[in-house]
Amino acid sequence: MLQLDGITLHFGERPLFDGVSTTINPGERIGLVGPNGAGKSTLLKIIAGEQEADSGSVNMSNAATVGYLPQDGVEPDPDLTIFEEVERAFTEILELRYRQTELQQKLDTLEPDSPDHKKAVEEFGQVQYQMEHSGSYTLGAEIERVLMGLGFNESDFTRSTTEFSGGWLMRIALAKLLLKKPTYLLLDEPTNHLDIESLQWIESFLKNYDGAVIIVSHDRAFLDSVTTRTLALRRGNLDDYAGNFSFYEKKYAEEQELLKKQYENQQKEIKQTQEFIDRFRYKATKAKQVQSRIKQLEKMEEIELDQEQSEITFRFPSPQRSGQVVLKLENLVKKYGENTVFDGIDYEIERGDKIAVVGPNGAGKSTLIRILAGLEPITSGKREVGYNVTVGYFAQHQAEELNPKNNALDEMHLAGSGEPETKLRTILGCFLFEGDDVFKKVGVLSGGEKSRVALAKMLLNSGNFLIFDEPTNHLDMQSKNILQQALQQFEGTLMIVSHDRDFLDPIVNKTLEVQPGYIKTWLGDVSYYLEKKSEERAAEDESAKSQTKKKNQTSTDPTEGMSRKEQRRYEAEKRNALSKKIKPLKKRLEELENSIEEIELRKAEIEKSMADPNFYDDEDHVKEVSIEYESIKTESAEKMEKWEQIAGRIEHIETSFDKEYSSAN
Structure with missing residues (x-):
């Protein structure tokens, strides 16, 4: 087992962790949750040995191993292919292979009677034995299985790591970790760069994983599916809940309700005690009682309530009414050189549609929505924008277009919406910029913080047809809830590329499936789409079996009619x-x-x-x-x-x- 014993860490005078202790048992599936800034990522780094605490210890057996996937900052070797980069995770096997070759060459050059020859022969035998039991001969097949599960094609295996974006590089890092199978697997936002298919694959993988898994994620559906225990970080403490995120959320709400009653009773008691002190402070006959009550107040441990988060809301202004047909594609063809992404696509979006866009990475989701937003030229066909339609578009790369010399509030003013500063600061607060955070320069913000500023800025000039490409990747639960509620109430037309089912389901009424070469519309949310796809695959399998059986049954007997x-x-x-x-x-x-x-x-x-x-x-x-x-x-x-x-x-x-x-x- 892995034990955290009295972990304490201060940021300045503020205690991030105040004597945190817990035990992680083999095979557990744990969700690590808490508000933004509570220290979830920092705690994972301490467990992984990448950051030191002020005091306390992390204890586990010498045989145990820890694997850690950070949110970003993965830098693979640019001289290697994807397959070679993943293979690098198995340094022991690679070293054995190298040593085996080295010894074979050495034995050919040494004199048979020399002491070095004898030592080399002995080591050669040991290396051979280790190779037999290291999994060296099945390693290639395992690497292929995991890479394909995470969305890579077989043709990608020999491509250089430099050909892939940051999201795909994170998948490579994730593949290396999953294949190494550490005793304790620490994953910080592992779903940010996955599509629906890969997300379902990794859910299945983690449910059957032999080691313990600790996951930081803002994907509620993912946590509910995978985890069976929840550790909640709040105000420097770590609370333990024997269930998944939904279980934790319910229990936490019950605890807060009870705590609120205790708080109210305590405040009533404090008020009564203070009134007694104020009334009889200068009365000699009551001096002893007054002193007793003063000591009582000094010793009292005041109950603190968590800040109410549900009070923060954001609402889009009512957009101008568009025509019934918002946008239409006719016989659309899109090519990049000889690569054809779409060939003869017809698609129509109507006013009031709320559409989720799903499908495997590389199928063309981002290309399609950039075409719809008017940012990507088409090879042939027609793109017609409907009457009075104003498009608002958000993609992760827009964060890089912010001026690094401006602060977050400056960027909001530059949106030109004319909103008062108090409103701008409220919107930034919805996306985790509170107090003086609004004056942070863009140049010092993290990638996630820049994305949140870009999203907040886009919402000020939203239009009546909003297109979002992975808007929730850098949002915590609170920010996602605020954006979700705003989009549910939005009166215009929406299109959202995302893998976050819990975020999408309450918003959308259609799901657009984008596959290589074709698109298909499903009249329901993402959960409905996944259910129907599963039924469709089952029906196809059953049909194939039925056809085979029918074929066998109806085959003619060549001996029929013979004597x-x-x-x-x-x-x-x-x-x-x-x-x-x-x-x-x-x-x-x-x-x-x-x-x-x-x-x-x-x-x-x-x-x-x-x-x-x-x-x-x-x-x-x-x-x-x-x-x-x-x-x-x-x-x-x-x-x-x-x-x-x-x-x-x-x-x-x-x-x-x-x-x-x-x-x-």
Whole structure:
């Protein structure tokens, strides 16, 4: 188990953690939650050993390992391909492979009678044994499985890491962590750069993960699906809840309600006590009682209530009414060089539509919405904007267009909405800029803070057709709730690219699925879309099974109508024809089986001798046997592959022979 014991950390005079302690048990799925600035990311860094606490300790067994995925700042080697970068996570295996090659070369150059030769032979045997048990031979397949689960195509494996954006680089870092399978897996906002399909894959992966997982995330649906325990950071303390985020939220609300009553009772008691003190402070006969009550107040530990967050709201101004058709695409073609993204797409958006855009990364979601926003030229076809339509567009890259010399409030003024400063500061407060935070220069803000300023600025000149590309990536629960409520009440038309189901479902009434080469509209929210897609896949599987069964049932019997004698002759001729066709293959299969059996017997003999401690006494013999062992392992693998190919050919011939023979006769 992993134990946090009395972790204390101060930022200036403010205690971020005040003696935090907890125990993480093997296999637990934990959500780490709390308001922005509570120290969630910092606590993960302390557990990972990347930041020191003022006092306290993190304790775990020597055999335990910790894997940490930060929110950003991942820098892979630019000289490596994606596959090579992920493979780098397995330094022990790579070092074994390198050392094995090194020793093989060394043994060829050393004198057989030298002490160095003997040492090299002994180490060679040890390295071979470690290679056998390291998972080296299945590593490639595991890497491919995880990369494809996270949305990479097979063709991406050989591409340089420099060809991918920050979001994809985070996926590479996540792949490395998942493959290393640390005892304690720490994930800081792992869903920010995933699409719906990848999100579902990682949910399944983490549910079946052998180690413990601690997740910081603002994706409520993801936390509810994966976690079974919640640790809540508030005012320097860590509270423990035996359930997922929804369970925590319910229990926390109940606690706050109880605390509020206790607070009110305490305030009433304080008031009464203070009134007694004020009334009898100068009365000699009451002096002892007054002093007693003064001490009582001094010793009283005052109850503090958490700041009410639900009071902060934002509402869009009523937009101008547009025409019924907001935007129309006709026979749209979009190409980048020889790469065709869309070929003949027709699509229409009507006034009042609230549309979620989903689909795998690389299918063209961002390209499509940039076309709809008028920011991306089309190759051919028509894009028609409806009557009185004003488009408002938000994408993550807009954060880079802010002036680094301005502060957050300056940027809001530059939006030109004419809103008073108090209103501008209120909107910034909705997106976590409180007090003097509004005067922070853009140049010193983090990537997430810049995105929040850009989003707040965009909302001031919103238009009546709003298009958002991943607006929630850098928002906490409170900010997401504020934006969600505002979008629910928005009277215009919306289109949102996001993977956050909990955010989208209360807002949208349609889901646009973007797949390579086509788009499809679903008349419901994202949960409805996922449910229907699952039903659709199940129906396709059932249809395929039914077609196969029907085909087998309706196949004609070539012996129908024959006499019994004719049927026997037909079957005998068919058997002879089949035997003649597969006889050479069966002979080759038998030869391979005999050869493989001999190889395996010899391999077992060598492994038995290698297990004998005296085996390494004769280095010449060790070298000879080791070389033979490597050779027969390679030969065995090659022969097994040939055996599988021939067996597969025989099976295919036998399966299809009936149809071929009856057609020929």
